Amino acid sequence: xxxxxxxxxxxFRRAKSEAALRGRKLKDLVADGLRRVLExxxxxxxxxxxxxxxRPGSLHERMQEFCGIIKDGPPDLSTNKKYFDDFGR
Numbered sequence: 666x667x668x669x670x671x672x673x674x675x676x677f678r679r680a681k682s683e684a685a686l687r688g689r690k691l692k693d694l695v696a697d698g699l700r701r702v703l704e705x706x707x708x709x710x711x712x713x714x715x716x717x718x719x720r721p722g723s724l725h726e727r728m729q730e731f732c733g734i735i736k737d738g739p740p741d742l743s744t745n746k747k748y749f750d751d752f753g754r
Contacts, residue, residue, distance in 0.1 A: 680695070
């Protein structure tokens, strides 16, 4: 059966030269590759996902370098309830 498949130029060139080195037609090389994938899917590499950006982490992790830089203040504002008076109003 005839069909049209779009493949990247570089992959086409590599496949065409590999077929020539083996003394075979490109269509035979493609058919063999499809057979291998369909007969043993576990042997084929998993599709590659696009790389994920690393998660930025928590605000606390990002602010570590600033912890403790205020002089003459309490080390932790949550230790004294008066610092929460009128909070959120």
